[in-house]
Amino acid sequence: MTVTDFAATSQDLAKALGLSDVLSLQQINPSLAIFDRHNDQLSLYLENEQKVDQLCFSLIEGEVAARAVKVSKSNEVIAKAIGCKPHFRPRVIDATAGMGRDSLIMAKLGCSVTMLERNFAIHCLLEDALQQLKAQPDFNLNIQLEKQDSIAQLADMNQVDVIYLDPMFPERKKSALVKKEMRLFKRLAGEDNDADQLLKSALASSASRVVVKRPKGAPVLAGLKPSHEIKAKKFRYDVYLNLNNSLS
Ligand SMILES: C[S@@+](CC[C@H](N)C(=O)[O-])C[C@H]1O[C@@H](n2cnc3c(N)ncnc32)[C@H](O)[C@@H]1O
Structure with missing residues (x-):
């Protein structure tokens, strides 16, 4: 059984047992649980060749939290990509929330951000990180999370200026260079x-701008040429404007 299957199975099992979440499974049968909570932080334990790897997310500690402290429109390329202006901060749907890092930066820029994440286990970890963030005494961001598959959901989302997409990057050849945390996440x-x-x-949604984060040199998604691109050091943003196009 793959870890993804395991997560799905845990979810099905929790549902069948009438439990609200997988965490409760642990109380019934510890060997079924893949989640655990230590020091107020939720972790996912993944079996990996007879070792156990651990994955947890944080929006208040580590690299992204340090970056979030110094965020400004002028030092974040993402601000330009999503169209921040001196007196305008877009309402953003982050349709590929993942670890919530890009969303945190956009929220820190002053945008209202709705994160959508479809993967059950990733959603659980992100929800936990978000709750920790919201529990900070100085928390004042407009950021929320929903468990949704964006492909089905985006057409129904109104009052949105920007849809932000950061799908998984294709596998890198030099995978040893990918950080352990990222390998687990992938x-x-x-x-x-x-x-x-x-x-x-x-x-096809009502958003006036769609921004796609792509690795340097990667082809555009769906063969669709963006209105313009914004280059960063290791990746680029493909920016799609004027969305009255008819797509098949
Ligand atoms: C590369 S990660 C995004 C990382 C994120 N930008 C960050 O800063 O942490 C891609 C995430 O998008 C999620 N995802 C991909 N397609 C999705 C979809 N159609 N609906 C919801 N989530 C999706 C994946 O499950 C994965 O967690």
Whole structure:
């Protein structure tokens, strides 16, 4: 059984037992539980060749939290990509929430951000990180999370200025260079093979701008040429404007 199957099975089992979440499973049969909570932080334990790897998310500690402290429109390329202006901060749907890092930066810029995440286990970890963030005494961000598959959901989302997409990057050849944390995350999330469809759903929505984060040199999604691109050091943003296009 893969870890993703395991997460899905745990969810089904929790549902069948009438439990609200997988965490409660642990109380019934500890060997079924893949989640655990230590020092107020939720972790996912993944079996990996007879070792156990641990994955947890934080929006208040580590690299992204340090970056969030110094956020400004002028030092974040993402601000330009999503169209922040001196007196305008867009309402953003982050349709590929993941660890919530990009969302945290956009919220820190002053945007209202709705994160959508479809993977059950990733959603659980992110929800936990978000609750920790919201528990901070100085918390004042407009950020929320929903467990949704964005492909189906985007058409129904109103009052949105920007849809932000960051589907999984294709596998890198030098995988030893990928951080352990990211390897675990990728193993859990799998590959976002339907990213082309996700872009088409975003373009068919009412948002006036769709922004796609892509690795340097990667082809555009769905073969669709963006209005313009914004280059960063290791990746680029493909920006799609004027979305009255008819897509098949
Ligand atoms: C590369 S990660 C995003 C990382 C994120 N930008 C961050 O800063 O942490 C991609 C995430 O998008 C999620 N995802 C991909 N397609 C999705 C969809 N159609 N609906 C919801 N979530 C999706 C995956 O499960 C994965 O967690």
